Amino acid sequence: MRVRLEPRPPSRLRELATSLVAIIASLAILGFLIALAGANPLTGFFLLVKSAVFGKLALTETLAKASPLVLTGLAALVAFRIKFWNIGGEGQLLVGAMAAAFIGARTVIPEPLLIPSMILGAAVAGALAAALPAFLKVRFEADEVVSTLMLNFIIAYLMAALLSGPWKDPVSGWTDSPDILPAAEWPTFWRGTRLHLGIVIAIVSALGVSFLLRRTTFGLAMDIVGDNPRAAIHAGLKPKRIVLITALLSGAMAGLAGAGEVGGIQFQVMGSISPGYGYAGIAVAMLARLSPLAVLPAAFFFAAIITGSSEMSRQIGVPIFLADAIQGLALLAVLVASVLSRYRLRLDLARSGAGP
Amino acid sequence: MNLLDLILDIGFFAAAVRLAVPLLLGTLGELIAERSGSLNLGIEGMMLAGAFAGFATAAGTGSLWLGVVAAIAIGGVLGFSLAMLTVVLRLDQTVAGIGMTMSVTGLAFYFYRLGFGESAVPPSIQPFRTVPIPILSEIPAIGPIFFNQYALTYIAYLLVPALAFFLMKTPAGLSLRTVGENPLAAASVGIDVIQMRIVALIAAGSLAGLGGAYLDLAAFGSFGYGIISGRGWICLALVVLGRWQPIPCALAAFLFGAVDAFQLRLQTSGAWAIPYQVFLALPYLATLVAMVLSARQAVAPAALGKAYDPEIR
Numbered sequence: 143m144r145v146r147l148e149p150r151p152p153s154r155l156r157e158l159a160t161s162l163v164a165i166i167a168s169l170a171i172l173g174f175l176i177a178l179a180g181a182n183p184l185t186g187f188f189l190l191v192k193s194a195v196f197g198k199l200a201l202t203e204t205l206a207k208a209s210p211l212v213l214t215g216l217a218a219l220v221a222f223r224i225k226f227w228n229i230g231g232e233g234q235l236l237v238g239a240m241a242a243a244f245i246g247a248r249t250v251i252p253e254p255l256l257i258p259s260m261i262l263g264a265a266v267a268g269a270l271a272a273a274l275p276a277f278l279k280v281r282f283e284a285d286e287v288v289s290t291l292m293l294n295f296i297i298a299y300l301m302a303a304l305l306s307g308p309w310k311d312p313v314s315g316w317t318d319s320p321d322i323l324p325a326a327e328w329p330t331f332w333r334g335t336r337l338h339l340g341i342v343i344a345i346v347s348a349l350g351v352s353f354l355l356r357r358t359t360f361g362l363a364m365d366i367v368g369d370n371p372r373a374a375i376h377a378g379l380k381p382k383r384i385v386l387i388t389a390l391l392s393g394a395m396a397g398l399a400g401a402g403e404v405g406g407i408q409f410q411v412m413g414s415i416s417p418g419y420g421y422a423g424i425a426v427a428m429l430a431r432l433s434p435l436a437v438l439p440a441a442f443f444f445a446a447i448i449t450g451s452s453e454m455s456r457q458i459g460v461p462i463f464l465a466d467a468i469q470g471l472a473l474l475a476v477l478v479a480s481v482l483s484r485y486r487l488r489l490d491l492a493r494s495g496a497g498p
Numbered sequence: 499m500n501l502l503d504l505i506l507d508i509g510f511f512a513a514a515v516r517l518a519v520p521l522l523l524g525t526l527g528e529l530i531a532e533r534s535g536s537l538n539l540g541i542e543g544m545m546l547a548g549a550f551a552g553f554a555t556a557a558g559t560g561s562l563w564l565g566v567v568a569a570i571a572i573g574g575v576l577g578f579s580l581a582m583l584t585v586v587l588r589l590d591q592t593v594a595g596i597g598m599t600m601s602v603t604g605l606a607f608y609f610y611r612l613g614f615g616e617s618a619v620p621p622s623i624q625p626f627r628t629v630p631i632p633i634l635s636e637i638p639a640i641g642p643i644f645f646n647q648y649a650l651t652y653i654a655y656l657l658v659p660a661l662a663f664f665l666m667k668t669p670a671g672l673s674l675r676t677v678g679e680n681p682l683a684a685a686s687v688g689i690d691v692i693q694m695r696i697v698a699l700i701a702a703g704s705l706a707g708l709g710g711a712y713l714d715l716a717a718f719g720s721f722g723y724g725i726i727s728g729r730g731w732i733c734l735a736l737v738v739l740g741r742w743q744p745i746p747c748a749l750a751a752f753l754f755g756a757v758d759a760f761q762l763r764l765q766t767s768g769a770w771a772i773p774y775q776v777f778l779a780l781p782y783l784a785t786l787v788a789m790v791l792s793a794r795q796a797v798a799p800a801a802l803g804k805a806y807d808p809e810i811r
Binding site: 229 | 537583587589590594597598599600601603604611692731734738775776778779783786789790798808809
């Protein structure tokens with residue numbers, strides 16, 4: 143028996159339906175998991191939506207969680223566009239966070255410059271962390287999937303070493319970095335909430351990436367490199383340089399996600415600074431079907447799942463961890479849906495040998 | 499206490515072997531998958547699923563060996579599922595693998611909490627006992643280190659030469675390597691590329707599941723949220739370090755089993771100024787260096803990570 147993929151005529155409608163189908167499929171699984179725990183899925187969904195979007199605190203909390211997801215989603219998106227499989231968003235986020243925490247605690251920097259310095263420093267740190275695997279790829283042909291993944295752990299362990307060493311609180315012994323200065327704390331838009339500057343950075347980045355991809359020569363060059371690097375060389379482009387620049391951009395945005403967590407939420411670095419935002423960014427980018435503006439609703443969806451499911455789990459007594467499972471399942475669902483939107487599956491029941 | 503005191507005893511080396519076995523099993527599985535052309539990024543999730551299924555089955559039935567069977571089975575099912583996504587539907591291996599690890603991690607923890615509840619003391623089982631091998635276990639130093647281990651450990655030892663023989667000396671092994679190097683050439687001599695890759699991922703999943711279950715059924719006797727904590731990713735690194743060859747991969751697994759044992763001692767003794775996390779980062783650092791050193795030597799299977807479309811010739 144063989145499964146054959148027959149291309150379908152392209153359809154804008156099916157393309158749009160893909161993400162919707164994936165969301166519905168993952169919510170159905172969510173309902174099933176809630177039912178398995180002996181709770182009522184409808185109550186679960188109601189509580190999830192209620193605690194994710196209804197009310198000032200719920201909505202702002204979801205938006206605050208969506209900000210890093212937009213940025214890590216964009217980071218994955220630009221890299222995946224040129225088939226540079228950067229799965230190092232988590233590590234790039236962490237170096238961004240460390241840079242922001244270091245800069246935000248410097249008293250030598252004039253106060254008005256603190257926040258801009260944190261933003262710049264985090265972007266540079268993230269960009270450099272992504273530049274290394276990009277350099278290893280173009281110079282040594284080292285596979286970026288493995289190298290970016292390795293760097294995630296190298297960075298996470300070095301951060302842990304830093305937190306339990308030089309950054310450890312000498313009095314309490316806590317493994318948190320020193321607090322950033324009050325002037326380095328990012329402004330919030332709504333008193334009493336955690337909706338901070340990061341959301342603006344996220345939205346501006348999404349608009350910027352959208353402009354870059356649609357309206358600039360570089361965006362077109364990225365499309366050509368992503369489609370066919372050999373054709374790109376014939377067209378007079380330099381694919382290696384495009385890979386390096388795209389990696390810098392990708393890492394910078396992941397680094398900014400880390401800066402937001404430090405400047406707007408935690409005001410310091412600790413081991414749990416990111417609940418896997420870097421990896422979730424991959425799911426965001428895929429759910430957005432690699433379209434930059436679609437990253438905004440996709441990130442909002444995952445953020446709503448994260449905020450909503452933790453409160454819902456508490457109230458109806460099902461285990462947390464639902465959010466983790468749903469992120470992965472939504473990612474797998476959108477991948478399968480994307481194949482189904484582009485191809486018709488045909489089963490060849492006759493064994494059709496392998497040779498021509 | 500100085501550095502030498504920290505490692506120069508039989509107990510240290512026996513612990514190194516104990517911690518190397520899950521890495522060894524996962525690495526051999528990853529090696530099979532990669533030799534067939536599949537980068538298995540689901541491995542971290544597969545190890546965790548194996549650890550959970552093994553523990554839950556053993557706790558429920560009282561049989562450790564049924565736990566082993568369950569772990570192998572769940573790993574195989576996950577390997578098959580990943581093959582459906584990446585080999586049959588030809589989805590990108592990186593993204594599908596990450597998706598599998600993310601979902602399986604969430605699901606395993608969800609079901610663990612559902613089945614075992616929330617308690618201050620993690621539930622535990624009576625793990626496998628060590629089985630000293632007559633005569634061999636009496637060899638000075640070598641005996642207590644290598645031959646006073648669990649039955650699963652001996653199985654893992656035997657898998658190394660068996661896999662090396664299979665890959666290098668049998669027709670099926672040659673087919674598998676050809677599928678990973680040049681699927682078109684493989685198909686032209688009548689090898690079923692798709693089927694080969696599916697079987698390879700099932701084998702990879704089963705071995706990863708077994709490696710995960712070894713941790714709770716033999717080494718620790720309990721399941722915790724941090725039980726795998728990156729061991730699957732280390733296996734991915736060890737395949738690169740071992741240059742896609744079974745024996746060097748196995749040696750790399752033992753080396754980093756020793757590094758793991760060393761950092762555990764460092765954590766408990768606090769004897770040294772270097773933070774233990776540096777040693778945790780070591781396998782990943784070594785892999786980056788190895789990737790640079792082996793640049794352009796084409797040691798990786800040529801078709802690794804690339805989907806095979808039977809209709810393109």
